[in-house]
Amino acid sequence: MSPVGRALLLALLCGLLSACAPQRSVRVEPSDRPQPRGTPTGLYEVVRGDTLYGIAFRHGMDYRELASMNGIGPPYTIYPGQRLRLSAGTTAQPTAPARPTREARGVIAPIVAEQPARPASGSTPPPTARPQPPPGAPPSSAPVTGTPAPVTPSVTPSLPAGPPRWQWPAEGQIVSRYLAGDPTRQGVNLAGRGGDPVRAAADGVVVYSGSGLIGYGELIIVKHDETWLSAYGHNRKRLVNEGEAVRGGQQIAELGRTGTSRDMLHFEVRRNGRPVDPLGVLPKR
The missing domain is CATH 3.10.350.10 (LysM domain)
Known part of the structure; x- marks a missing residue:
C-alpha cells in the first residue's frame, strides 16, 4: 500500500475509534455573577x-x-x-x-x-412631613428625605479573643490542593459522602450563608477576627445563619455537591481578604 493510502486508512481508523469512545461533558461555571x-x-x-x-x-x-x-x-x-x-x-x-x-x-x-418606598398618592403625611402642595399645583421636585431602614439586621456577637485555633473542617482526604495565582484552586477540596458533617475550623461569627456566589454552591463564610476568614463551599445543607456565633468543631453544614460533580468540601482560608494555603494554618494530620 502506498504511503498516501496508509495515511488515509489511519485517519479513518482514528475517526471510528473516536466515534465509539464514551463522550464526556464538561460544564464551565461562569467566573462571576452576570452584571x-x-x-x-x-x-x-x-x-x-x-x-x-x-x-x-x-x-x-x-x-x-x-x-x-x-x-x-x-x-x-x-x-x-x-x-x-x-x-x-x-x-x-x-x-x-x-x-x-x-x-x-x-x-x-x-x-x-x-x-425606600414613596408614600401612596393622596395619603396623609405624618406631622413632621413637608406640607402638600395645593390642589392643581405641579408636584414638587424636591427629593424625599428620610433614612431607609436596613433589612432584618442581625446582632453581631463579639469576635473571639486571640488568634484562631485552627482545626480540620472535615475528615476526608485531600483531592485538590491550593495553588497560588490559580483562581480555580484558592483552597483545598476534601472528599466525603453526602451528609457528612462540615465543622467550623475555629471560633467565629458567620458573615455569609447563602448560594449567591457562583462556583461555590451553598456557601458559608466565618469571620474569626479582623484578619482571618474561612469559607466552606458545595454544602448539601447549611445549618447556621448570618450573625450566628460558632465554636471551633461545631457542625455548621452537611457536606454535598452543590456546584460540583462529586461530594466534597471546598475549604478556603483568607487573610485580609486574600487567599492563603489552608495547609499552612491547619494542624498536621
Missing part, C-alpha cells in the same frame, strides 16, 4: 441578596478595603442597583440612594437594604 448590561468594567452593581462580605470575597478583597473605596461606613448598608468600585482607578456612578447617615449599631455590617 446588568451597560455596567462599566471595574464596577459591580449590587443585586438583592448581596452583602459587602460576599462581594469582597468574590473579588478577592478585604471588606474594609471595598467599603473605604466606596465611602461606605458602618453599618455598611448597600442597596440593589448601587454600583461599587472594585479598584481605586474606577469612578463609581451610584444609581441608588445614598447610604444612611444614622448608624444602626449592633448589626452585622454587610447587608442589603430595601429601596
Whole structure:
C-alpha cells in the first residue's frame, strides 16, 4: 500500500475509534455573577441578596478595603442597583440612594437594604412631613428625605479573643490542593459522602450563608477576627445563619455537591481578604 493510502486508512481508523469512545461533558461555571448590561468594567452593581462580605470575597478583597473605596461606613448598608468600585482607578456612578447617615449599631455590617418606598398618592403625611402642595399645583421636585431602614439586621456577637485555633473542617482526604495565582484552586477540596458533617475550623461569627456566589454552591463564610476568614463551599445543607456565633468543631453544614460533580468540601482560608494555603494554618494530620 502506498504511503498516501496508509495515511488515509489511519485517519479513518482514528475517526471510528473516536466515534465509539464514551463522550464526556464538561460544564464551565461562569467566573462571576452576570452584571446588568451597560455596567462599566471595574464596577459591580449590587443585586438583592448581596452583602459587602460576599462581594469582597468574590473579588478577592478585604471588606474594609471595598467599603473605604466606596465611602461606605458602618453599618455598611448597600442597596440593589448601587454600583461599587472594585479598584481605586474606577469612578463609581451610584444609581441608588445614598447610604444612611444614622448608624444602626449592633448589626452585622454587610447587608442589603430595601429601596425606600414613596408614600401612596393622596395619603396623609405624618406631622413632621413637608406640607402638600395645593390642589392643581405641579408636584414638587424636591427629593424625599428620610433614612431607609436596613433589612432584618442581625446582632453581631463579639469576635473571639486571640488568634484562631485552627482545626480540620472535615475528615476526608485531600483531592485538590491550593495553588497560588490559580483562581480555580484558592483552597483545598476534601472528599466525603453526602451528609457528612462540615465543622467550623475555629471560633467565629458567620458573615455569609447563602448560594449567591457562583462556583461555590451553598456557601458559608466565618469571620474569626479582623484578619482571618474561612469559607466552606458545595454544602448539601447549611445549618447556621448570618450573625450566628460558632465554636471551633461545631457542625455548621452537611457536606454535598452543590456546584460540583462529586461530594466534597471546598475549604478556603483568607487573610485580609486574600487567599492563603489552608495547609499552612491547619494542624498536621
